[in-house]
Amino acid sequence: MNADGMWNISSVRSTILRKKISARELAEDFYVRIKRENPHLNAFLALSPERAFAQADRMDSLLARGERLPPLAGVPIAIKDVISTTGIPTTCGSKILENYVPPYDATAVQRLEEAGAVILGKTNCDEFAMGSSNENSAYGPVRNPVAPGRVPGGSSGGSAAAVAAGLAVAALGTETGGSIRQPGACCGIPALMPSYGRVSRYGLIAFASSLDRIGPLATSVEDTAAILGVMAGRDPLDSTSCSVPVPDYQSHLGAAMDGLRIGIPREYFGEGLDPEVRRKVEEAIGVLEKLGCRRVELSMPHTDYAIAVYYVVATAEASSNLARYDGVRYGLREPASTLRDMYRRTRGRGFGAEVKRRIMLGTYALSAGYYDAYYLRAQRVRGLIARDFSEAFQQADVLITPTTPTPTFRLGEHTQDPLQMYLADIFTVTASLAGVPAISVPCGRTAAGLPVGLQIIGPHFREDRVLQVARAYERATQDTAN
Amino acid sequence: MTISREDVLRVAELAHLELTEEELDTYRGQLNSILSYIDKLRALDTSSVEPMAQILHDAPGAESDSLRDDVVKPDASGPEILRQAPDAIPGWFRVPRVMER
Numbered sequence: 001m002n003a004d005g006m007w008n009i010s011s012v013r014s015t016i017l018r019k020k021i022s023a024r025e026l027a028e029d030f031y032v033r034i035k036r037e038n039p040h041l042n043a044f045l046a047l048s049p050e051r052a053f054a055q056a057d058r059m060d061s062l063l064a065r066g067e068r069l070p071p072l073a074g075v076p077i078a079i080k081d082v083i084s085t086t087g088i089p090t091t092c093g094s095k096i097l098e099n100y101v102p103p104y105d106a107t108a109v110q111r112l113e114e115a116g117a118v119i120l121g122k123t124n125c126d127e128f129a130m131g132s133s134n135e136n137s138a139y140g141p142v143r144n145p146v147a148p149g150r151v152p153g154g155s156s157g158g159s160a161a162a163v164a165a166g167l168a169v170a171a172l173g174t175e176t177g178g179s180i181r182q183p184g185a186c187c188g189i190p191a192l193m194p195s196y197g198r199v200s201r202y203g204l205i206a207f208a209s210s211l212d213r214i215g216p217l218a219t220s221v222e223d224t225a226a227i228l229g230v231m232a233g234r235d236p237l238d239s240t241s242c243s244v245p246v247p248d249y250q251s252h253l254g255a256a257m258d259g260l261r262i263g264i265p266r267e268y269f270g271e272g273l274d275p276e277v278r279r280k281v282e283e284a285i286g287v288l289e290k291l292g293c294r295r296v297e298l299s300m301p302h303t304d305y306a307i308a309v310y311y312v313v314a315t316a317e318a319s320s321n322l323a324r325y326d327g328v329r330y331g332l333r334e335p336a337s338t339l340r341d342m343y344r345r346t347r348g349r350g351f352g353a354e355v356k357r358r359i360m361l362g363t364y365a366l367s368a369g370y371y372d373a374y375y376l377r378a379q380r381v382r383g384l385i386a387r388d389f390s391e392a393f394q395q396a397d398v399l400i401t402p403t404t405p406t407p408t409f410r411l412g413e414h415t416q417d418p419l420q421m422y423l424a425d426i427f428t429v430t431a432s433l434a435g436v437p438a439i440s441v442p443c444g445r446t447a448a449g450l451p452v453g454l455q456i457i458g459p460h461f462r463e464d465r466v467l468q469v470a471r472a473y474e475r476a477t478q479d480t481a482n
Numbered sequence: 483m484t485i486s487r488e489d490v491l492r493v494a495e496l497a498h499l500e501l502t503e504e505e506l507d508t509y510r511g512q513l514n515s516i517l518s519y520i521d522k523l524r525a526l527d528t529s530s531v532e533p534m535a536q537i538l539h540d541a542p543g544a545e546s547d548s549l550r551d552d553v554v555k556p557d558a559s560g561p562e563i564l565r566q567a568p569d570a571i572p573g574w575f576r577v578p579r580v581m582e583r
Contacts, residue, residue, distance in 0.1 A: 103562045196537040210536045236550060240536070308520045319497060326498070328575050333568035339580045340498070348500030353508075356499055360490070360509055361516060363497040377523050379533035384526070386534060418512055419519055435537030 007169045009075050009223045016063065016074045023056035023063075023074030027118050030076045034120070034167050041143045043152075043161040045081050047121035048088045052076070055118045072230060073116030078168035080159050081122040082129050083214065084203035085109055088119075092205055093127040093137040093155075096350030097331045106203025107235045108172060108214045115230040120168055123158030127352045128322065129179055129207045131155050132424040135415055136354040146188050147450050150408040153183030153424075156217065160187040163217050170218035170227055174204060176211045177310050178428030181440035184217050185453025186408035188442045190470065191217040192224040195461050196435035197242040199228070200235030208317035209240075211432050221441060221471040225249035228463060244461050252464040253471040258292035260469070263396025267303035268427055274406040280452040281402045284443040287476050288400065288469070296396045300388040303430055305381050307422055310429040312365050312378035318355075319362030325350065357418060382433050389434040393459045398469050401427050403440040403453030427455060437463045441470045443477070485513050 007026075015021050021029075031049060038044050059073045079085060082092045084102035091097045105113075113119065126136035134142040134157030144152040145165035152161040156173030160183035163171050173180040175193045184191020192215045199214045206212060216227035229250065234243040264285065269278060289295055327333035327346035334345035351359070365374035392399060405426055414421040431438040436457060443454035454473065458466035490510045494501050501509070561572070569576040 100566060103559055103566070239549070302526075305523060305526065308523050311516065312520060312523075323498075327568060328577055329563070330566040331568070335578075337578060339578050341500075342578050343498040344500040347498050351499070353505075356501070356505070357509060357512060359497050359499065360493050361513060364485075364489075364493045364513065364517075367493065367496060374520065376533050377528060378520075379535055380528035380531045381523055381526055383531040383534040384528070387531070419515055422516075 006166050006219055008218070008220055009072065009169065009226050012075050012169060013069070013073065016059070017069070019063070023059040023118065024053060026074055027052045027056045027076055027120070030120055030167065037145075037165055037167055041145060041161050041165055041167070042140050043123055043142050043158040043165065043167060044078065044121050045091060045093070045124050045139055045158070046089045048085070048119055051087065052118045052120055055113060055116075059116055059118075070114070070116035071226060072112060075117050075169050076120050077112060077117045078120050078123045078159060078162045078171040079109060080125050080156050080171065080173050082125060082174055082205045082207070083109060083172055084205065085119065085122065088122060090122060090205070091139070092129070093125045093139060094351065094355070095138045095332060096325045096346070100330050102203070104203060106214075107200035107237060108231045109203065111231050112172075112227070123156070123162055123171060125158055126155035126179075127355050128205070128318070129155040129174055129176055130318070130354050130358055132178065132182055132421050133409070133411075133414065134158065134183075135411065136352060138352055141411060144187060144408055147186070147408050149410055150450065151186065151411055153186030153408060155179040156183045156191075157186075159217050160184055160189060160191065163187070163219060164189050170216055170223055172214055173217050175213045175215060175432060176207050176314055177432045178425035180215045180217060181403050181428050181438060181453065181455060182425060184440040185403035185451065188445070188451030189217055189219055190221050190224050190439060190441045190474070191215070192228060192439045192463070192467070193431065193437060194228055194232065194463055195437045197240055198244075198437070198461065198463065199231045200238040200241045202235055202237035206321040208314040209321065210317060211314060221439070221467060221474050222250060222253060224439065225253060225467045225471075242461070247464050249464055249467055252468055255468045257288075257469070257472050260293045260398070261296050261396045262288055262293045262469070263296045263298045263392050263399040265298055265300040265303065265392065265399055265401060267300050268401035272405050272423075272426070273402060276446040277402050277404070277406065277452050280444045280446075281400070281454055284454045284473060285400055287473060291472055291476060293469075298392055298395050300392055300430070302381065302384045302388050306385055306430045306433060307426055309378045309381045309385065309433060310425070311361065311422060312374050313382060313433070315358040315362030316365045316375050317362070319359045319366060322351075322355070322359055354418070385430055386434040389431075389436055389459075397458075398465060399457040401455045401457070403427060403455040407446050407448075407450035407452060431457050436460055437466050439466050439470045441474055443473075485510055485517065
């Protein structure tokens with residue numbers, strides 16, 4: 001444990017190896033913290049102590065037998081509730097899956113456990129990962145542990161809050177258009193969205209299949225690198241997962257920064273950017289320049305269209321993916337005398353307001369007479385946004401932007417105006433649409449003490465470079481803080 | 483263009499969603515405002531670009547072995563899956579009547 005009472009992967013490992021604490025005692029300690037803090041934070045929806053203790057005991061007996069411990073041995077990790085876990089309720093933050101218990105594990109969860117991680121439980125999120133504030137959960141909003149009265153961001157708000165509050169050493173979140181990075185920024189912790197195809201989606205309950213990704217939130221860049229390394233790589237159960245070799249992300253963290261070209265896309269620094277966020281991000285760019293990076297001003301002309309593209313593509317895919325919740329095979333069923341009425345009533349009552357709104361929007365965009373005007377046109381503009389990225393990466397090695405246009409907002413501030421809520425993702429949906437990796441790392445706080453996030457975006461499968469820049473920035477700013 | 487009440491009803495019907503009167507009104511207003519925002523896409527000339535339905539990577543290894551052989555494998559999880567159903571009998575999901583006698 002470090003000075004402020006927070007664990008990280010390396011402190012867990014060294015403490016367990018020196019037998020100062022057992023993996024089981026550590027898990028027990030985390031459950032004590034969760035029971036104390038969660039009634040206020042509402043970050044966890046389900047706890048899995050039996051499974052956690054069984055895994056912790058396995059790690060303790062490996063150590064007792066003198067065997068080598070796997071890389072995440074005994075590390076307590078929380079899992080967002082849209083990721084399937086055998087025997088642990090998985091609700092997606094929705095009433096429609098209130099009693100659902102998956103019969104299988106997501107590949108990402110399986111790989112974490114094979115690496116020794118201890119799964120503490122499932123974290124709260126916006127219903128079916130649709131939202132930017134966690135206020136769309138059917139099980140109540142999550143509180144931001146570092147900014148009282150504010151949202152923790154969303155949709156992985158429970159994962160971000162759990163890590164920021166020290167209720168888990170790390171957590172898995174998921175992204176469709178900012179849902180890992182934006183809560184990371186709101187809660188002041190590193191949060192990584194890997195490339196599309198880098199981490200298997202098998203067992204991730206689908207929202208928008210061409211966009212959905214799994215990634216880690218943690219208290220240090222190094223920990224996000226370690227967790228990515230364990231999860232990444234081809235999985236025969238997800239045909240969109242790629243065979244691109246997985247590098248040793250941790251050993252690349254200290255690579256030389258001299259001469260690295262950092263691209264500053266001007267469209268991310270225009271109207272609507274909070275002045276304090278702008279100042280913090282400019283300062284961060286200055287830090288990177290001092291480390292030897294070369295600043296390259298560039299333009300990504302289709303940035304302003306990303307939210308419009310996203311809300312057509314993501315809702316169209318969601319309207320299709322969420323058709324499976326019909327009261328027949330799992331989850332809620334509202335009784336009715338005909339099959340059709342049973343479908344309509346189950347879905348009408350089982351889904352919350354935002355999910356229904358997006359199903360309606362997506363259904364409209366795909367319906368006869370509107371398909372070309374909305375869905376096909378949005379897919380074409382998506383191609384233009386992806387082209388912006390490939391052109392930018394000819395001029396720059398990474399791109400630097402703010403993660404969000406404003407710091408975290410007040411609970412209830414945007415709930416009446418869906419469009420305003422959607423605009424919270426204006427700087428994150430672009431990388432989602434293009435499929436490239438990006439991380440948000442903390443870059444100081446506003447005068448009111450609200451965390452600000454710095455976004456570092458890299459080319460396809462260059463998580464190593466994104467993490468390298470993130471780590472160099474983190475190290476440089478920790479040095480000045482001390 | 484604006485969405486009428488009939489449009490909202492038609493979409494709800496397609497999506498199998500039972501909506502209250504209040505929801506119909508709310509969604510009509512909100513869908514209108516979201517769609518008018520989305521209309522900004524009309525300003526762009528998209529004739530030179532293909533629709534992008536999925537991420538296509540050009541990295542080495544990205545394209546390989548994405549197809550597996552189409553082989554049936556035994557799976558014993560049927561009873562476990564049926565346990566999740568709101569109404570099931572061994573081997574079957576049960577639903578309300580579909581056809582009149």
